[in-house]
Amino acid sequence: MHKPNVYIDEVILTRLENTFKATICCCCFSSTVEYEGIIQYLHNQERNYYDTLKFEKRIRSYLIGRFVAKQAVASLINEENLTNIIIKSGIFGQPITISNKQNIQVSITHCDDFGVAIAFPEAHPMGIDLEKINLKNRDVLERQITEDEKDLINVLPLSYETGLTLLWTAKEALSKVLKTGLMTPFEVLEISKIELQDNDIMCYYKNFPQYRVIAFTIGGYMSAIAYPSRTHMNLDICSLKEKFTFVNLNE
Known part of the structure; x- marks a missing residue:
């Protein structure tokens, strides 16, 4: 098998x-x-x-x-x-x-x-989300962000679609911690700060300072994990990425 x-x-x-x-x-x-x-x-x-x-x-x-x-x-x-x-x-x-x-x-x-x-x-408590980075989702995702968030992703060395997917997964991950899912307006879960690191991206919430989110690409997907902001999380992102390098945007 x-x-x-x-x-x-x-x-x-x-x-x-x-x-x-x-x-x-x-x-x-x-x-x-x-x-x-x-x-x-x-x-x-x-x-x-x-x-x-x-x-x-x-x-x-x-x-x-x-x-x-x-x-x-x-x-x-x-x-x-x-x-x-x-x-x-x-x-x-x-x-x-x-x-x-x-x-x-x-x-x-x-x-x-x-x-x-x-x-x-x-x-x-923790929450995780995964979304495909897809040009077709651009309009839908763009309707879910604020003007301040648009300014945040416009200055990132990432494609606009990747930035939009980053914001979506970060919010979805927190909504799972809160156990509200899509029933919570996404503007309540607004991202106030984004920091690019070597292998991942750290995001911070405007209205939930007790949480932060670590995000990273896996092949053609964006994944995000929300967790308490005062926690140091030891996650081997490099090994995880290497395992799924074959998963690409064109599949």
């Missing part, structure tokens, strides 16, 4: 008063066979829901989302059997983790055949 391209790594979250661990899982599927191979990892409750799905796009998004979430959670809690982990949906669509070890949460994102999840302790 073909196996999907999977990357799993530990993320260290250091604060003055404590240190936490999280786990990130990225996965790229390339065939129907790879999707079908994931069905065996579904819990009975998940399988019952899966059997009600009718449309291919929803089937694929469900499978890849559950797979990366289970892999991230399993790695964090040292669970060998993925079927022992259930990923349910809360009333706002947020993922709820059920396992024999409590207080573990997970944030999930997927786009096309690419999925990413980050599992973390409930004491240290």
